[in-house]
Amino acid sequence: MKDGVNGVALGVFIFFFLAVTVMGFLAARWRKADNEQSLDEWGLGGRSFGTWVTWFLLGGDLYTAYTFVAVPAAIYAAGAAGFFAVPYTILVYPLIFTFLPRLWSVSHKHGYVTTSDFVRGRFGSKGLSLAVAVTGILATMPYIALQLVGIQAVLDVMGVGGGEDTNWFIKDLPLLIAFGVLAAYTYSSGLRAPALIAFVKDTLIYIVIAVAIIYIPIKLGGFDDIFAKASEAYGQTNPATGAPRGALVPAEAGQWTYATLALGSALALFMYPHSITATLSSKSREVIRRNTTILPLYSLMLGLLALLGFMAIAAGIKVQNGQLAIPQLFETMFPDWFAGVAFAAIGIGALVPAAIMSIAAANLFTRNIYKDFIKPDATPAQETKVSKLVSLLVKVGALAFVLTMDKTVAINFQLLGGIWILQTFPALVGGLFTRWFHRWALLAGWAVGMVYGTAAAYGVASPTQKHFGGSSKEIPGIGEIGYIGLTAFVLNVVVTVVLTFVLRALKAPDGIDETKPEDYTADAGDPGVQVELPPATAGSAH
DSSP states (O other): OOSSOOHHHHHHHHHHHHHHHHHHHHGGGTTOOSOOOSHHHHTTGGGOBOHHHHHHHHHHHHSOHHHHHHHHHHHHHHBGGGGGHHHHHHHHHHHHHHHHHHHHHHHHHHTOOSHHHHHHHHHOOHHHHHHHHHHHHHHHHHHHHHHHHHHHHHHHHHTTTOOTTSOHHHHHHHHHHHHHHHHHHHHHHTTHHHHHHHHHHHHHHHHHHHHHHHHHHHHHTOHHHHHHHHHHHHTSBOTTTSSBSOBSSOOGGGHHHHHHHHHHHHHHHTTSHHHHHHHHTBSSHHHHHHHHHHTHHHHHHHHHHHTHHHHHHHTTOOOSSGGGHHHHHHHHHSOHHHHHHHHHHHHHHHHHHHHHHHHHHHHHHIIIIIIIIIOTTOOHHHHHHHHHHHHHHHHHHHHHHHHHSOGGGHHHHHHHHHHHHHTTHIIIIIHHHOSOSOHHHHHHHHHHHHHHHHHHHHTOOOSSOSSSOOSEEEOTTTOSEEEHHHHHHHHHHHHHHHHHHHHHHTTOOOOOOOOOGGGGGOOTTSTTOOOSOOTTTOOOOO
């Protein structure tokens, strides 16, 4: 790490940060609606985005600062096991092609803003809807925190904020400023801000990766030397564990872990509220279908990005916190001005998803907690106001997490969020294809999955943590080490199916399904499709 502040890199970083800040505030005038006081406008961008805007928005939403920092950091720390993120993004797109268009159609038909809106409408259960909403909020919070950790990693490498002995306020002031700007333009512009900024973010990321994958190997003597040095480093014993540091190819003992983590992550990715928020902002179901065919371009980018972990080892990067490995690689290998471009890509790569995540979490609270349980007669204007305020509170909570807790545990809490959000899959995806599952069975299955997943993760230790030290544990009855979230999901489904048989046999009361079969294939131009709040819940805007 270079001594002092890298002035050139910092200057370039500030230039891009100011540019996207201006764009964030100007976004409020982009595609401006006659009535902005509704969640459709503030929280979903008026449901008006076409193919390319949606592509950039979803890309900016799914491929975050966490992706940019943590995926190659996992390769840097443990080897090829960190590549699990590549196959899971390959698996996810055929999966979402089957159900996202159906979710878009029924949501536009009935004015649903969140997944919990759909679950409540499909199963007639506010309790199940509340469970899905609370799970979404809990899972999103550490994800937002990870984006702030990504910004902080970049600032640390640039030497901004002083050393560890610096007064906490001075040290964290740059992060506080970035947080304040993010909060301000999200409050002002809603989803339009990250949608507009995503163009800059993704362009910068593609440029940086294209340069890095060519320029850095040339400086390091080619990929043969890179892999040879990485293999040698992985063969060294880790003092904390007494085992080799990692491997270029996952050992046979780790294959169950690798496969279950990839599959479980693929099932979970589009359960996250921010993924659905970006999806529902599209103007037609065909936009969704087209996006599932072109989003795999990001998987290609991700595969190239992961190789940076090997390059960091070959370049001799030494860091205590693996999340600093890639920013440090950029500062070491690139000219200062281009290092600034790379840091800006990571920083903006944090701002875009953090904005979408906070909006998605706020929409869940507003529609499925505030409106359903606190103020049922809330008007669209009141909903929008509450959602704006809650989006600020969500960001404050994430900031508090980053400033008060060890940064190295942020990834483990995000992995715990993945375990949780996967437990909403049966209610959401199952509900899109069948009404057979009983609402009480779904709620019981969700509870079993949540309890088992949390308890199992709590019992996982690592060299640095007694609890929540990872997301893999022995699978009951099989004896192999696998992803806790997928095991919890299987338990969830088993309980749901068994209890559904029992409850149907007992003729337990079913909730009212407000949807019809044709709603799941409706498009924006079809008669009766609405993009505002349902008549039963809408009020007059003030």
